[in-house]
Each structure stands twice: as structure tokens, then as C-alpha cells.
Amino acid sequence: xxxxxxxxxxxxxxxxxxxxxxxxxxxxxxxxxxxxxxxxxxxxxxxxxxxxxxxxxxxxxxxxxxxxxxxxxxxxxxxxxxxxxxxxxxxxxxxxxxxxxxxxxxxxxxxxxxxxxxxxxxxxxxxxxxxxxxxxxxxxxxxxxxxxxxxxxxxxxxxxxxxxxxxxxxxxxxxxxxxxxxxxxxxxxxxxxxxxxxxxxxxxxxxxxxxxxxxxxxxxxxxxxxxxxxxxxxxxxxxxxxxxxxxxxxxxxxxxxxxxxxxxxxxxxxxxxxxxxxxxxxxxxxxxxxxxxxxxxxxxxxxxxxxxxxxxxxxxxxxxxxxxxxxxxxxxxxxxxxxxxxxxxxxxxxxxxxxxxxxxxxxxxxxxxxxxxxxxxxxxxxxxxxxxxxxxxxxxxxxxxxxxxxxxxxxxxxxxxxxxxxxxxxxxxxxx
Amino acid sequence: xxxxxxxxxxxxxxxxxxxxxxxxxxxxxxxxxxxxxxxxxxxxxxxxxxxxxxxxxxxxxxxxxxxxxxxxxxxxxxxxxxxxxxxxxxxxxxxxxxxxxxxxxxxxxxxxxxxxxxxxxxxxxxxxxxxxxxxxxxxxxxxxxxxxxxxxxxxxxxxxxxxxxxxxxxxxxxxxxxxxxxxxxxxxxxxxxxxxxxxxxxxxxxxxxxxxxxxxxxxxxxxxxxxxxxxxxxxxxxxxxxxxxxxxxxxxxxxxxxxxxxxxxxxxxxxxxxxxxxxxxxxxxxxxxxxxxxxxxxxxxxxxxxxxxxxxxxxxxxxxxxxxxxxxxxxxxxxxxxxxxxxxxxxxxxxxxxxxxxxxxxxxxxxxxxxxxxxxxxxxxxxxxxxxxxxxxxxxxxxxxxxxxxxxxxxxxxxxxxxxxxxxxxxxxxxxxxxxxxxxxxxxxxxxxxxxxxxxx
Numbered sequence: 001x002x003x004x005x006x007x008x009x010x011x012x013x014x015x016x017x018x019x020x021x022x023x024x025x026x027x028x029x030x031x032x033x034x035x036x037x038x039x040x041x042x043x044x045x046x047x048x049x050x051x052x053x054x055x056x057x058x059x060x061x062x063x064x065x066x067x068x069x070x071x072x073x074x075x076x077x078x079x080x081x082x083x084x085x086x087x088x089x090x091x092x093x094x095x096x097x098x099x100x101x102x103x104x105x106x107x108x109x110x111x112x113x114x115x116x117x118x119x120x121x122x123x124x125x126x127x128x129x130x131x132x133x134x135x136x137x138x139x140x141x142x143x144x145x146x147x148x149x150x151x152x153x154x155x156x157x158x159x160x161x162x163x164x165x166x167x168x169x170x171x172x173x174x175x176x177x178x179x180x181x182x183x184x185x186x187x188x189x190x191x192x193x194x195x196x197x198x199x200x201x202x203x204x205x206x207x208x209x210x211x212x213x214x215x216x217x218x219x220x221x222x223x224x225x226x227x228x229x230x231x232x233x234x235x236x237x238x239x240x241x242x243x244x245x246x247x248x249x250x251x252x253x254x255x256x257x258x259x260x261x262x263x264x265x266x267x268x269x270x271x272x273x274x275x276x277x278x279x280x281x282x283x284x285x286x287x288x289x290x291x292x293x294x295x296x297x298x299x300x301x302x303x304x305x306x307x308x309x310x311x312x313x314x315x316x317x318x319x320x321x322x323x324x325x326x327x328x329x330x331x332x333x334x335x336x337x338x339x340x341x342x343x344x345x346x347x348x349x350x351x352x353x354x355x356x357x358x359x360x361x362x363x364x365x366x367x368x369x370x371x372x373x374x375x376x377x378x379x380x381x382x383x384x385x386x387x388x389x390x391x392x393x394x395x396x397x398x399x400x401x402x403x404x405x406x407x408x409x410x411x412x413x414x415x416x417x418x419x420x421x422x423x424x425x426x427x428x429x430x431x432x
Numbered sequence: 433x434x435x436x437x438x439x440x441x442x443x444x445x446x447x448x449x450x451x452x453x454x455x456x457x458x459x460x461x462x463x464x465x466x467x468x469x470x471x472x473x474x475x476x477x478x479x480x481x482x483x484x485x486x487x488x489x490x491x492x493x494x495x496x497x498x499x500x501x502x503x504x505x506x507x508x509x510x511x512x513x514x515x516x517x518x519x520x521x522x523x524x525x526x527x528x529x530x531x532x533x534x535x536x537x538x539x540x541x542x543x544x545x546x547x548x549x550x551x552x553x554x555x556x557x558x559x560x561x562x563x564x565x566x567x568x569x570x571x572x573x574x575x576x577x578x579x580x581x582x583x584x585x586x587x588x589x590x591x592x593x594x595x596x597x598x599x600x601x602x603x604x605x606x607x608x609x610x611x612x613x614x615x616x617x618x619x620x621x622x623x624x625x626x627x628x629x630x631x632x633x634x635x636x637x638x639x640x641x642x643x644x645x646x647x648x649x650x651x652x653x654x655x656x657x658x659x660x661x662x663x664x665x666x667x668x669x670x671x672x673x674x675x676x677x678x679x680x681x682x683x684x685x686x687x688x689x690x691x692x693x694x695x696x697x698x699x700x701x702x703x704x705x706x707x708x709x710x711x712x713x714x715x716x717x718x719x720x721x722x723x724x725x726x727x728x729x730x731x732x733x734x735x736x737x738x739x740x741x742x743x744x745x746x747x748x749x750x751x752x753x754x755x756x757x758x759x760x761x762x763x764x765x766x767x768x769x770x771x772x773x774x775x776x777x778x779x780x781x782x783x784x785x786x787x788x789x790x791x792x793x794x795x796x797x798x799x800x801x802x803x804x805x806x807x808x809x810x811x812x813x814x815x816x817x818x819x820x821x822x823x824x825x826x827x828x829x830x831x832x833x834x835x836x837x838x839x840x841x842x843x844x845x846x847x848x849x850x851x852x853x854x855x856x857x858x859x860x861x862x863x864x865x866x867x868x869x870x871x872x873x874x875x876x877x878x879x880x881x882x883x884x885x886x887x888x889x
Contacts, residue, residue: 090793109797137732141731148758152690258583327579358520361523362526
């Protein structure tokens with residue numbers, strides 16, 4: 001009963017929030033979400049642009065990510081280096097990330113810098129400069145990022161190869177950072193057309209959380225962002241990944257101390273009702289040392305150094321990916337076999353109630369921890385708005401999780417975790 | 433049910449001109465345990481942070497990893513719970529439990545929902561005070577840690593940090609002993625049990641509770657659990673130690689690397705150095721933010737790397753000030769020259785009034801989200817105050833310390849602490865392609881292969 005009670009408490013806390021988020025849509029299509037929080041004198045301002053690697057094509061792969069970098073390299077009012085210089089001088093800092101679906105700009109700053117941030121964001125949203133010299137320099141930076149996160153990272157390179165094999169037709173086939181030849185090859189024209197469609201206000205969700213008032217934010221939004229014209233949205237991604245008809249295998253040979261394994265299954269997009277069931281399955285299998293895969297593979301059998309799973313939010317059908325590092329002297333065939341055995345158990349036997357409740361509690365507590373900071377809340381609000389179609393779904397996510405049954409787990413595991421639907425990628429150490 | 437506006441209502445009213453640590457109490461239990469309580473109504477979560485003085489510096493020479501492995505084993509079986517039961521109970525509450533060790537202490541950080549305070553405290557105290565270290569669990573954790581040390585070589589950025597330790601500090605220094613296959617191989621259950629028995633005692637422990645909880649019942653719970661621990665004796669800090677450092681270069685050969693990772697270091701300061709705030713501010717300008725001198729030169733202006741920074745260690749003993757970056761194999765010399773040039777120019781020309789003002793605003797503006805926003809951040813600060821013998825002025829007077837730094841003093845500190853000579857280099861990459869390029873940087877060069885066991889120690 002204790003376990004069940006703690007679940008209820010989280011539920012209450014999530015429900016306490018909806019009234020505090022204010023939502024507006026400007027005539028030019030810009031969506032604005034605001035949550036006041038005066039706990040610290042700071043603000044998290046996130047801009048989600050609905051353009052990412054899925055909107056690219058062969059020859060320009062990685063251009064969304066490259067653009068994420070270019071947005072810091074000068075516009076009309078604030079020239080090269082000025083965005084960062086002015087922001088840091090005002091006590092703020094920033095970052096940005098690109099995913100297969102989105103390009104997101106994350107600004108953190110004292111509330112005294114609010115107007116400056118609107119001015120600078122508006123400047124780069126409508127008047128970005130395209131200086132050929134800076135483009136060449138930034139190409140080097142992005143290539144360095146690729147070398148670090150992919151070429152010199154065992155799990156990075158294996159992930160890239162696994163996705164490329166799992167997706168044969170859909171743009172999720174290529175890496176967010178781009179293929180090396182495309183990084184070397186983008187043209188000015190590629191960049192301009194990407195900017196025009198991707199960075200229009202109607203393609204953006206602006207989230208402001210922190211030491212602000214709704215009136216303040218809306219006045220600045222109108223002053224700086226209302227006049228930016230809307231644009232035709234990025235073309236619809238027409239290609240659908242055809243059904244996988246048999247297991248695919250990928251081998252990467254590389255100098256390494258230990259092998260790495262990634263096993264991906266095709267799963268539906270984040271708006272599908274099964275997405276929540278898959279999250280619960282992830283928790284059951286890999287969250288905490290009592291989870292099924294950790295306790296069997298890392299602890300009891302001692303065949304893996306670590307085991308994890310990742311079910312990324314995605315606008316189009318994506319992948320549920322298991323990752324494992326077999327211990328030294330352990331044949332990857334053995335870890336793989338054990339993983340498949342555990343998956344088979346999900347398909348054949350109902351999950352006991354207490355275990356299911358534990359997984360649900362973990363998911364809720366995890367979500368709750370993300371609400372501790374203004375940046376965590378800004379990120380969650382934007383993510384729910386885009387991936388679930390409505391930020392309010394954040395406040396009912398507890399009910400979605402609560403509704404998952406043992407029968408759902410069995411049905412979903414049977415539907416997606418089949419031999420035919422998987423791609424198995426293994427990095428095998430090579431001794432030079 | 434509280435409204436979120438209430439939940440998040442601040443207990444420390446902040447103005448841009450100052451920051452304040454929220455109210456807390458400190459008391460010492462009869463057995464020596466120091467207890468900090470910081471009840472802070474808000475998100476209904478409560479954090480426990482237990483510090484045991486010692487950490488890496490208490491690892492005997494040749495037995496590095498003892499404090500870390502002991503910490504890791506705390507949850508693997510206690511007088512009342514098997515490892516499995518502990519995990520099931522913790523996960524069932526949606527709680528977290530992390531145990532690790534750093535240069536000066538072992539830290540256990542756990543977090544639970546407000547309503548689970550009593551169970552959370554019971555779990556946390558049970559692990560720390562009644563761990564039974566079953567032989568089978570000890571074997572498992574040791575063997576896994578040995579594989580973990582080996583697997584670290586597959587991550588160049590993590591690996592270079594390990595190679596750096598013995599080369600910069602020397603193995604006689606407590607910070608100069610990396611955890612490797614050999615040192616882990618020397619650890620035994622008897623040694624672990626003895627270490628835990630000696631270290632996890634009243635006079636050596638600080639218990640911090642921060643978050644949304646009621647002080648009175650929490651204190652009563654702490655008295656019954658931690659208050660009942662044997663008093664023991666406080667860990668005697670190690671004698672003062674100095675890094676070997678000096679003008680030398682270590683080259684680690686990783687033939688399949690397509691980029692070179694390098695560090696350039698010199699001796700720095702300790703966590704309690706009177707100049708720490710000023711030097712952190714200077715380091716922010718040098719290599720601690722996106723527009724820093726290093727990142728501007730190596731990334732923004734030249735595209736040689738994805739990122740270049742300078743890290744200033746702040747431990748009990750003086751640490752290192754380290755330039756750290758990477759670049760493609762072909763531009764190794766260019767990037768190293770450029771990093772050195774930035775350092776030389778800073779040392780020679782100093783900074784401007786405008787740069788100093790910008791760094792001051794940056795450090796002040798980012799501080800609340802980095803140190804004061806969540807209960808776990810605040811608990812970390814209270815722990816530092818206790819272990820390093822600081823006081824609440826560490827936070828409350830921060831802005832006035834920042835304001836007090838003059839341009840003249842800043843440039844004096846730069847000349848004193850950021851020197852362009854006598855530097856220690858650690859370089860990891862494809863040696864056949866960079867050996868001749870890097871040898872010019874130091875009078876003595878040592879070369880090791882990444883495939884050899886250990887970290888060049």
C-alpha cells in the first residue's frame with residue numbers, strides 16, 4: 001500500500017500545475033507558453049523550431065545541426081560573436097540542441113536581461129547574416145563535433161550505423177550531425193532555404209519560465225516578434241519507413257577494450273497510445289538496480305558492465321534501443337541471448353502488480369525531478385506541446401501512466417519486440 | 433494541495449545585488465555527527481547528503497579505489513536487507529541513491545518524496561551504518577570495477593583525465609593515483625570492512641537534510657539513526673602535498689584516433705585559498721565560458737575544435753589549472769601553439785576593465801541556477817561549508833567579494849597564477865603522426881601506449 005500512496009502523491013503534485021501556464025498564439029502563428037516562478041531571479045527561455053534532420057535530404061544531411069551553430073554567428077543588429085558577448089555580459093548563458101525532429105535554443109539569464117534576449121532572438125530569427133568566411137570556420141567546428149561524438153566514440157559510431165540499417169527509406173536513416181561528405185559540401189543556397197522555412201514564427205514554440213510576468217513577456221513578444229512574417233511550413237515528410245521483414249545485423253570493427261551492442265526495434269511515434277506503455281517497459285527493464293535487465297545481466301549473471309534502453313520522443317515512428325557493454329571475456333552472443341530471453345518473458349508472462357507499480361512510481365518520480373528547475377520545466381512544456389500536441393498533456397501524463405496494465409505490457413511487447421522487427425548492431429574490438 | 437505558485441514561492445528573496453543562503457541549522461550530536469537541516473517548502477522532495485571525510489586522499493598508496501568501492505558497496509547488503517531488497521525498496525519509492533568519493537570525502541546523496549522521509553532516512557542510514565559487505569557482492573563489484581577501468585580507455589576524454597593524475601601530481605601525491613586494474617586487484621573484503629569501520633563513524637560524518645520536510649521529526653529520526661553510530665575518531669587529513677608538475681610531456685599513443693586530445697597544466701590553488709573567488713572569475717574569462725579567450729580563439733575564430741576550456745580544481749589541497757581541448761590530428765601543433773599563445777598574451781597583457789565587468793556580471797547572473805535553485809545544490813553548498821571549514825559568507829558575501837576585485841589586483845593574480853612557462857602537457861592521439869610535432873613543447877617526453885594496463889603510472 002505504501003508504494004501505491006507515493007504514486008498518488010506525485011499525481012497530486014502534477015495536477016497542481018495547469019493553472020499557472022499561460023498560452024498565447026500571435027497572428028503570425030508563434031505559440032507562446034509562460035510560467036511565472038519567482039524562486040530565483042532567473043529566466044529559462046526556450047525556442048523550439050520544428051525543423052530537424054528529418055526535414056533534410058541526401059546531400060544536405062546535418063544542415064539543421066549546422067544551422068544551430070550558425071544562429072550564434074551574427075545577424076543584422078547583433079553581429080558576429082555579439083549574441084554570446086552581450087548575453088554573457090548581461091549575466092546569461094545559453095546552449096542549443098538539434099534532434100531528428102527539432103532545433104531548440106535554450107537561454108538562461110537573470111530577469112534583468114529579458115528585453116535584451118527578445119531583441120537578440122528576434123534579430124537572429126529574421127535577419128541572420130550568411131558570411132562565407134564564418135561558414136567555413138564553423139564547418140570545422142561541426143566536423144570536430146562529429147569526430148568527438150561519432151568517429152572517436154565507440155557507442156557513437158555504432159549508433160549511427162545501427163540507425164542507418166534500421167531505417168532504409170525514412171530520413172531517420174541519417175545522423176543528426178550529418179554524413180562527413182555533406183558536412184564538407186553544404187552550399188550557401190542550402191542554408192538560406194533551410195533558414196526561410198525552418199525559422200519562421202509559425203514554425204516555433206516559445207517557452208518562458210521563471211522570474212517574469214505574463215504581461216511583461218507578452219508585451220515584449222508583441223514588440224519584437226509580432227512583425228516577423230510567417231512562411232510556408234517545411235514540406236511534409238512524405239516517406240514512411242516500410243515494414244521491416246527480417247532481422248538486420250550490423251558489425252563495426254574498431255580498436256576497443258570491450259564490445260558494445262545496440263539493438264533497435266521499430267516503434268510508433270510519440271502521439272501513439274503505445275508510447276506510454278513503452279516508457280513503462282523501459283522502466284521495468286532498465287530503471288534502477290532492481291530492474292529486470294540490470295539485476296540479471298549486470299548483477300546476477302555478471303555478463304554486462306552496463307545495460308540501458310532509450311525510447312526517444314519522435315514525430316514519426318522511431319526506435320526503442322537497448323544498449324549493452326558485455327564484460328571482458330563474454331561473447332556478445334551471450335548477452336544478446338539473455339536480452340532476448342527477458343524480452344520473451346514480457347511477451348509471455350504478465351508482469352506482477354507490485355513490479356508494475358514500482359515502474360510507474362519511478363517514471364513519475366523521474367518526471368517530477370525534471371520539474372525542479374526552471375530549465376527542466378521549460379523543456380518539458382515545449383516537448384509536450386510539440387510531441388504530444390498540447391502542453392496540457394504534461395499534467396495528465398500521470399493518468400496515462402496509471403492506466404497502463406499488465407495486459408498492455410504483454411500486447412505491446414508482442415507487437416513490437418519481434419525478431420523480424422529488430423536491428424542488432426555489435427562493435428567488435430579489433431587488436432592492431 | 434498546494435498551488436504551484438505557492439510550491440515555488442521563494443524563501444530567499446533575491447535582488448540582483450546580493451544572494452543569500454536560505455536559513456538552516458547546524459548542530460553536533462553527542463557522538464560527533466554534524467547535522468545540518470535546511471527545511472525549504474517547495475517541490476515535495478527531500479534530500480539527504482552524508483559526507484564522510486577522507487575520500488580519495490584516504491586511499492592507501494597502491495590501493496586506489498578503496499573509498500569508491502566501499503561507497504559503492506554500501507547498498508549491497510546490510511544487517512537488515514539484502515542487496516536485492518535494498519534496491520527493490522528504493523526503486524519502489526521512486527527514490528535515488530548515489531554513493532561515490534571525491535578528493536576529500538565520500539558522499540552519499542539520496543532523494544525521496546516528502547512523505548517517504550522516514551523510509552528514506554532508514555534506507556540511507558542502514559546503508560551507511562550497517563553495510564555488511566557480503567563476500568559475493570564484494571567480488572562482483574571489484575570485478576566489475578576492473579572492467580570499468582579498462583573500458584574507460586574506450587573514451588579518450590575520460591582516459592586522458594586518468595593519465596593526467598600520476599603525470600601531473602606524481603604517485604606520491606594523494607591526487608596522483610588513478611584507479612586502475614592493479615590497484616583494484618589489491619582490494620580485499622577485509623580491507624573494505626576495516627576501512628568502513630574506521631571511516632563511517634560519528635566524529636567523521638556530516639549529515640545534511642535539505643528540501644521539503646519538517647525539521648522536528650527529521651531531527652528525531654537522525655538522532656535515532658546516525659546519533660547511535662559509534663563516535664570513533666575523525667579522519668586525520670593527510671600532510672600537505674605538492675604536485676610534481678614541471679615542464680614535461682606525456683604522449684599516449686592511440687593509433688586509431690583521428691583527433692588529438694591535450695591538456696596543458698600548472699599548479700593552482702585550494703578550495704579555501706583567499707583568492708578563490710577572484711581566480712575563478714579570472715578563469716571564467718580565460719576558459720570558463722563560451723566567449724572565453726580560449727574558446728574564442730580555438731573554436732569561434734578558427735574552427736580548430738568543438739570546444740576549448742580551462743578548469744581550475746578546487747580541492748582541499750592545491751590542484752591544477754588545466755587547459756583542455758582537442759583538434760584533428762593534422763592541426764595538433766597549430767591548436768597547441770594557439771592555446772599557449774592565448775595564455776602568453778593573457779599573462780603579458782592582462783585583462784581590460786570591460787572584460788572584468790563582463791565576467792563579474794556573468795558569474796553573478798549564472799550563480800542562482802548553478803548553486804541555489806534546488807535542494808540538492810543547497811545541500812552540496814552546506815557540505816562544502818562544513819568539510820572545508822567555511823561559513824555562510826561563502827554564499828552571502830559572494831557578490832561583495834566579486835565587487836571588491838579591482839582590475840589591478842586581477843592582473844596581479846594573472847601574472848602570479850597563469851604562467852606561460854614550466855607547463856605540464858598530456859597528449860593523447862596517434863603518436864606516429866604527432867610525435868615529432870609535440871616534442872618541442874617540453875624538455876622531457878614520456879610515451880606510453882593506450883593498450884598498456886594502467887594509466888602511465
